[in-house]
Amino acid sequence: MMGFLLIFNGGFMLISALVSFVNHEAATRGILISGLLSIAIGGISQFATKGFKKEIKKREGYLVVALGWIVMSFSGALPYYITENIPSFTDAFFETMSGYTTTGASILNDIESLPKGLLLWRSTTHWIGGMGIIVMAIAILPLLGIGGMQMFAAEAPGPSTDKLHPRITDTAKRLWVLYFSLTLIETFLLKLAGMNFFDAINHAMSTLSTGGFSTKNASIAYWNDQPLIQYIIIVFMFIAGTNFVLSYYIAKGKFKKAFQDEEFKVYLIGVFMLTAISTYVIYNFANVSKLPTDIQLIAHPMIYGELESSFRHALFQVLAVITTTGFVSADFTIWSPFLTVMFFVMMFSGASAGSTAGGVKIVRHIIMIKNGFLEFKRTIHPNAIIPVRYNDKPVTRGIVFNIMAFFILYLVVFVFGSLVFSAMGIDFITSLGAAASSLGNVGPAFGDLSPVNNYDSLPPAGKWWSSFLMLLGRLELFTVLIIFTPAFWKNI
Amino acid sequence: MMGFLLIFNGGFMLISALVSFVNHEAATRGILISGLLSIAIGGISQFATKGFKKEIKKREGYLVVALGWIVMSFSGALPYYITENIPSFTDAFFETMSGYTTTGASILNDIESLPKGLLLWRSTTHWIGGMGIIVMAIAILPLLGIGGMQMFAAEAPGPSTDKLHPRITDTAKRLWVLYFSLTLIETFLLKLAGMNFFDAINHAMSTLSTGGFSTKNASIAYWNDQPLIQYIIIVFMFIAGTNFVLSYYIAKGKFKKAFQDEEFKVYLIGVFMLTAISTYVIYNFANVSKLPTDIQLIAHPMIYGELESSFRHALFQVLAVITTTGFVSADFTIWSPFLTVMFFVMMFSGASAGSTAGGVKIVRHIIMIKNGFLEFKRTIHPNAIIPVRYNDKPVTRGIVFNIMAFFILYLVVFVFGSLVFSAMGIDFITSLGAAASSLGNVGPAFGDLSPVNNYDSLPPAGKWWSSFLMLLGRLELFTVLIIFTPAFWKNI
Ligand SMILES: [K+]
Ligand SMILES: [K+]
Structure with a gap:
């Protein structure tokens, strides 16, 4: 399970490395190494635990969720740390945890000086975090019975079945398609409104995950002279704050x-x-x-x-x-x-x-x-x-x-x-x-x-x-x- | 009921007026008038409602408690206002509400310039408020079932009976005797430690009601060179914050x-x-x-x-x-x-x-x-x-x-x-x-x-x-x- 997450994480790092490479950035090597390292460690741990049962019990569920987030953050901090763009590990870990938890608090004093590959990786941590939260909020928390969320146990779309595993997988897939589509639509609209493509995709990922990392030091105030861009982000912030199950039904015309x-x-x-x-x-x-x-x-x-x-x-x-x-x-x-x-x-x-x-x-x-x-x-x-x-x-x-x-x-x-x-x-x-x-x-x-x-x-x-x-x-x-x-x- | 409270209030004002008179203060007349006015209005309303039933139902209980506190505050503001020591009615009402609720927040910039009669009246509002709170906390709230306080319904001392009225009266009397005795003891100890009698009785009333009005601008910091006085107040603050029912049992040796x-x-x-x-x-x-x-x-x-x-x-x-x-x-x-x-x-x-x-x-x-x-x-x-x-x-x-x-x-x-x-x-x-x-x-x-x-x-x-x-x-x-x-x- 953890192994799979790390491979997944590493895969996304490779995309960032590619962007870095296309832009002829010195950071390319560091991001590439981070990606391969994550995939390697992930592969090894996946291989090592191959014989174990796949069924997750409730109690193990808590551990997997909490540890998963922490392991991801350690792995996700590598690109910042190895490229030495964030030389302190404390800072690199903070920036990554802030990314995956979609908090968006930053320790960077000059965001714009970061290589594009790392800027993309930064927004990607938000986007991956958002995917995790959707599964957690809709499929895991209701079943674990946390903080009253069991009231939503039956609401999620997908086949009705008592078994945990297939239901989570199916629900997650449907909502991820929606999440992915909304990200593409926002990117497209922001591009249309005058943002460049790179900024558009980064901000789309930051918006739908309710993350908040921007590629600009002034955040969205950078576009204070372009109200249309701000109104587009307003609409998608509202959507990101709406129950994804509802958005799913709206998208289906209900x-x-x-x-x-x-x-x-x-x-x-x-x-x-x-x-x-x-x-x-x-x-x-x-x-x-x-x-x-x-x-x-x-x-x-x-x-x-x-x-x-x-x-x-x-x-x-x-x-x-x-x-x-x-x-x-x-x-x-x-x-x-x-x-x-x-x-x-x-x-x-x-x-x-x-x-x-x-x-x-x-x-x-x-x-x-x-x-x-x-x-x-x-x-x-x-x-x-x-x-x-x-x-x-x-x-x-x-x-x-x-x-x-x-x-x-x-x-x-x-x-x-x-x-x-x-x-x-x-x-x-x-x-x-x-x-x-x-x-x-x-x-x-x-x-x-x-x-x-x-x-x-x-x-x-x-x-x-x-x-x-x-x-x-x-x-x-x-x-x-x-x-x-x-x-x-x-x-x- | 309200009438009785006003007469009671007026009676205490007369004591303050007497203190003012003994000290040859100009405020004597104003306090005296306030006291007589309260007694007169109280007497009239007591007389006017004489024929009504005395039993109070639960629902009326809420009204009596809330209105009682407000009526008392209007009446209690009179001495400040009539003597023109607090010329604004807003200020006078604030000071009185702060007194009866034992909050002790003050609008006075120079407390020490107040006539002694008014200083005593100010501490008296605390002391009367404290008496009200004891009855409320121990006898009324548990029976009204507010905020979980029904847990204590059976704890209060007094004869076990299902009838509201005699039980409240008996419990209140026993605890008031304790409250009164503790006030006397603190006054005596503070006097012994070097405070003058007037300051001692005022601070004793302020302490046991957890009120906090002082006769000094610097509050208890005035006695920063006399640790003994501060330790005495510390002990009595602790007692005032203890459940009076427990203190009652301790006083009885249990x-x-x-x-x-x-x-x-x-x-x-x-x-x-x-x-x-x-x-x-x-x-x-x-x-x-x-x-x-x-x-x-x-x-x-x-x-x-x-x-x-x-x-x-x-x-x-x-x-x-x-x-x-x-x-x-x-x-x-x-x-x-x-x-x-x-x-x-x-x-x-x-x-x-x-x-x-x-x-x-x-x-x-x-x-x-x-x-x-x-x-x-x-x-x-x-x-x-x-x-x-x-x-x-x-x-x-x-x-x-x-x-x-x-x-x-x-x-x-x-x-x-x-x-x-x-x-x-x-x-x-x-x-x-x-x-x-x-x-x-x-x-x-x-x-x-x-x-x-x-x-x-x-x-x-x-x-x-x-x-x-x-x-x-x-x-x-x-x-x-x-x-x-x-x-x-x-x-x-
Ligand atoms: K955020
Ligand atoms: K107080």
């Missing part, structure tokens, strides 16, 4: 299924309302054209006037944070104190379950809020049984319980995460932001890690801690933390 | 009952560990004698050396925040980034249920954390029934459910509270601090509301919002919020 879905409705209305609020505040209280940041200095010609510009940046940043993509069109931390707090809170939202987005996910918030209101009713009528209803079906008390426990655990990890950052001497807002952003796989944070800065200012321990939080958040906490509990190792 | 109590053990160990961590950080990384704050300038002779001083301030501030008393011996927001985050998190802790402390309360955290660990076990063994155990008894799933819902609601109110503050243009850390501190009834917060500042810098809307959050937090959210739900008003 629109009704999508617009009857409560999570989708809340997602749509939520983005609309948050954008309206942000637009209002930016337009009236923040002068977008005159804010003193690097990003603003690049290019901000206000092509369609200040209102359109305010609206576009509001919509862009709301989606970038809600979907946890983390692309930057403007620095949301300097707009106003109110928006700073609002965007901070949004880092805990996350988009739809079954999307590539990180964070808590909208469906969990819906169920917790509904349950909160029902608690009042239950307090008044203590003997009545009043279940939460979701998509017109009652949700079992057990699932609501799982979801609340997940959320509380998420907050505990966030608090503990912030404490560790602050113990490194990092200030209040930066510590809280770093923990929220790493755990939610968002990318940009606040203070010293605001959208105009990067994660290079963190001390090495902070980079490892941030990497760990990214992994925790990405694997929905339980998958990783459960390995540290004594109960996991008992009676194997 | 020590075993206390040391078998899980919440008490966690409280004791928690304070110990947090103090150890804080002492370590302060001693090694913050030079207590050289910090550039007003508080430090007053008097900090390091009588027993720097280690003792670090330990004392650590212990004092840990207890001040955990018990939500909010007294200040030093500015905990400038020690180090780590302690800033730690103290911020501690604002959500709260001390024991059944004490006068605000916040979430330790017992709720215990049950949520235990449940969190069990969730892992349940994920591995999905068919096993694994209940949370507290004090060697299994806790029903319903109560765990209530507690988690309470905690999530608490966080929702905190987030919404922070957003409203930030919308007034208040910066990130100050907004979050103001919401956490108001809701937890702590008092001092962070940033512009740090221990060396006060709440006068808030805009008027911010003062009303803070007052509302104090009330919400004090009445454990549900009691107030339930009144705003449609279900409450249906089928009356």
